[in-house]
Amino acid sequence: MALPLPxxxxxxxxxxxxxxxxxxxxxxxxxxxxxxxxxxxxxxSIFWGEPEERIASAAVAPANVEQVQQIVRIANKYxxxxxxxxxxxxxxxxxxxxxxxGSVIVDLKRMNKILAVDDxxxxxxxxxxxxxxxxxxxxxxxxxxxxxxxxxxxxxxPVGNSLDHGVGYTMAPFRDHFGSHCGMEIVxxxxxxxxxxxxxxxxxxxxxxxxxGVGPTVDGLFAQSNFGIVTKMGFWLMPLPETYLxxxxxxxxxxxxxxxxxxxxxxxDSFLIGMPQFGSPAGGGLFSPSPPELVQLMQGGWxxxxxxxxxxxxxxxxxxxxxxxxxxxxxxVRANWVAAKRRFAKAIPGAAFQDGIFIPLPxxxxxxxxxxxxxxxxxxxxxxxxxxxxxxxxxxDSDPWDGHADFxxxxxxxxxxxxxxxxxxxxxxxxxGLPAIHNPFWTPINYYSRSYVVATIVPTWRDPVxxxxxxxxxxxxxxxxxxxxxxxxxxxxxxxxxxxSKYSFNNNALLKFQEKLKDxxxxxxxxxxxxxxxxxxxxxxxxx
Amino acid sequence: MKRVALVFSLIALAAPVMSQAAxxxxxxxxxxxxxxxxxxxxxxxxxxxxxxxxxxxxYPGAAALAVKYKGTQPPLLTDRTNLTAELVKTVVxxxxxxxxxxxxxxxxxxxxxxxxAYLTQKKPKSK
Numbered sequence: 268m269a270l271p272l273p274x275x276x277x278x279x280x281x282x283x284x285x286x287x288x289x290x291x292x293x294x295x296x297x298x299x300x301x302x303x304x305x306x307x308x309x310x311x312s313i314f315w316g317e318p319e320e321r322i323a324s325a326a327v328a329p330a331n332v333e334q335v336q337q338i339v340r341i342a343n344k345y346x347x348x349x350x351x352x353x354x355x356x357x358x359x360x361x362x363x364x365x366x367x368x369g370s371v372i373v374d375l376k377r378m379n380k381i382l383a384v385d386d387x388x389x390x391x392x393x394x395x396x397x398x399x400x401x402x403x404x405x406x407x408x409x410x411x412x413x414x415x416x417x418x419x420x421x422x423x424x425p426v427g428n429s430l431d432h433g434v435g436y437t438m439a440p441f442r443d444h445f446g447s448h449c450g451m452e453i454v455x456x457x458x459x460x461x462x463x464x465x466x467x468x469x470x471x472x473x474x475x476x477x478x479x480g481v482g483p484t485v486d487g488l489f490a491q492s493n494f495g496i497v498t499k500m501g502f503w504l505m506p507l508p509e510t511y512l513x514x515x516x517x518x519x520x521x522x523x524x525x526x527x528x529x530x531x532x533x534x535x536d537s538f539l540i541g542m543p544q545f546g547s548p549a550g551g552g553l554f555s556p557s558p559p560e561l562v563q564l565m566q567g568g569w570x571x572x573x574x575x576x577x578x579x580x581x582x583x584x585x586x587x588x589x590x591x592x593x594x595x596x597x598x599x600v601r602a603n604w605v606a607a608k609r610r611f612a613k614a615i616p617g618a619a620f621q622d623g624i625f626i627p628l629p630x631x632x633x634x635x636x637x638x639x640x641x642x643x644x645x646x647x648x649x650x651x652x653x654x655x656x657x658x659x660x661x662x663x664d665s666d667p668w669d670g671h672a673d674f675x676x677x678x679x680x681x682x683x684x685x686x687x688x689x690x691x692x693x694x695x696x697x698x699x700g701l702p703a704i705h706n707p708f709w710t711p712i713n714y715y716s717r718s719y720v721v722a723t724i725v726p727t728w729r730d731p732v733x734x735x736x737x738x739x740x741x742x743x744x745x746x747x748x749x750x751x752x753x754x755x756x757x758x759x760x761x762x763x764x765x766x767x768s769k770y771s772f773n774n775n776a777l778l779k780f781q782e783k784l785k786d787x788x789x790x791x792x793x794x795x796x797x798x799x800x801x802x803x804x805x806x807x808x809x810x811x
Numbered sequence: 812m813k814r815v816a817l818v819f820s821l822i823a824l825a826a827p828v829m830s831q832a833a834x835x836x837x838x839x840x841x842x843x844x845x846x847x848x849x850x851x852x853x854x855x856x857x858x859x860x861x862x863x864x865x866x867x868x869x870y871p872g873a874a875a876l877a878v879k880y881k882g883t884q885p886p887l888l889t890d891r892t893n894l895t896a897e898l899v900k901t902v903v904x905x906x907x908x909x910x911x912x913x914x915x916x917x918x919x920x921x922x923x924x925x926x927x928a929y930l931t932q933k934k935p936k937s938k
């Protein structure tokens with residue numbers, strides 16, 4: 268596979284730019300051969316092997332901020348599009364491949380210093396190449412009394428994950444990884460260096476204590492976007508709780524979900540629980556096959572509420588469950604569980620309760636890696652166990668997936684919205700002739716505390732025919748959810764413009780404002796052009 | 812069309828195999844460290860120790876190999892006796908199925924050789 272040139276750049280200028288990159292970072296860290304550059308392909312690309320696949324032209328790996336600044340200045344001189352990555356894989360969201368084919372990857376993995384972890388003021392400061400595994404091991408080795416909030420694959424970067432609005436599994440303020448950041452350092456499109464919040468005060472010791480500074484807060488510009496390259500970032504951390512406790516509530520009826528949501532939201536918004544984990548004993552698990560009796564019922568179409576109540580009586584299983592998680596001193600976690608049970612018992616006739624597990628923290632070293640997955644992430648222990656969802660398994664053994672594209676629809680915390688989204692997924696999969704695993708007991712995921720994700724997964728392949736089918740399905744999901752007002756939070760370059768197109772209030776006023784910013788901040792359009800639909804002025808004709 | 816894609820994939824895999832063939836043998840000791848950092852979280856397993864919340868399970872990569880080989884090969888790579896250095900390097904570098912590729916800023920060529928040396932070193936005979 269021949270590597271592409273950056274668009275609108277001559278071969279001569281590109282060679283000169285590569286030579287200057289080499290002077291800046293050393294020959295070992297400029298990758299130009301097919302063997303090396305193709306390692307930046309998106310392993311789960313939905314355009315694998317097709318002309319539209321987003322292949323880079325080269326990659327350059329700086330070791331420090333000064334080298335990032337040099338790279339940006341060289342790119343400006345020759346109008347070379349750059350695409351910055353941190354560490355980890357970004358699988359299902361485009362991997363390390365650029366939005367614009369022919370971009371040069373700026374691989375920040377070598378910038379891997381943990382600059383501070385403070386277990387009295389409860390923060391960390393890291394460079395982009397640090398992974399959650401790295402930070403976790405550092406905290407453990409130094410016996411620091413803080414708990415991380417980790418996303419699913421632990422090889423990701425706190426910087427990269429938070430910049431892409433990644434999420435975790437503990438208490439609400441920490442699950443929102445971008446929302447829990449405090450201060451960042453950015454190389455601008457012109458190669459200048461700025462710091463946000465208190466970091467803008469020279470030598471301030473309060474960079475990770477006060478995040479706003481004065482005037483407009485610009486941190487949000489650097490999330491999911493193309494206005495700068497973030498080279499340092501601070502994060503607020505949770506103090507290591509004394510203990511962890513969980514317990515599960517079940518409710519009998521299909522119609523009980525709204526009352527369950529109301530109680531969970533009360534507890535969540537009062538900071539009495541960590542991430543609630545919804546389930547459905549009667550409906551099977553998320554991404555698992557539906558029970559045979561439910562499959563049979565659904566052969567007649569999407570069941571009515573009355574049919575579902577009858578089904579529940581026949582299978583004699585609770586409609587819904589939620590596992591509540593408590594963090595803190597033993598006295599308070601046990602008291603909060605008692606209070607939660609009292610509230611559910613009063614609100615929902617037939618609510619039942621099962622005590623879960625109680626773990627003093629920190630976790631005993633011999634137990635740590637043997638904890639089951641939901642407990643690992645609940646305790647901020649990074650792992651790769653989430654891949655059980657899509658690696659070869661008995662369900663896919665006859666035709667194993669090569670990858671997948673996740674689709675997360677953000678819906679209000681309302682039972683009807685959850686049901687409606689599940690039905691949209693079910694109808695869309697049926698429209699495409701695919702086995703529909705979604706059913707009326709599909710449950711929400713509460714990553715962001717004030718909204719629900721209703722999630723589905725679309726397989727990707729090394730087969731262009733099957734990928735074309737998956738692309739059509741994914742696009743249809745985006746459109747149908749858009750019709751209901753449900754947006755998505757993150758997606759691969761293949762779908763970024765389509766997802767952005769749903770945020771179209773007042774004739775795309777938001778995107779137009781972002782484009783004005785792009786023109787002023789990055790006039791040569793060299794930073795991640797096209798990411799989330801923001802193209803430089805000279806490329807806007809590319810808009811879908 | 813599927814066959815075309817397969818041929819394309821094999822061609823893509825061939826180049827690194829050839830260029831790595833002449834590399835010197837790696838260090839199994841360092842390979843163990845690199846393996847434990849990058850591979851074990853997906854190719855290991857956990858056990859029920861009796862501690863609350865622990866359970867027996869293969870991690871996803873190991874579970875996938877168990878499904879693939881259906882008992883004809885052990886699911887844990889560290890138990891395999893038929894791996895070759897070339898195969899290990901090719902798969903780690905280029906990925907396979909749902910396993911992604913590994914960039915050289917993460918696992919460099921020397922470390923790749925070390926992983927291969929670790930996984931292909933002679934195993935003690937099981938008792």
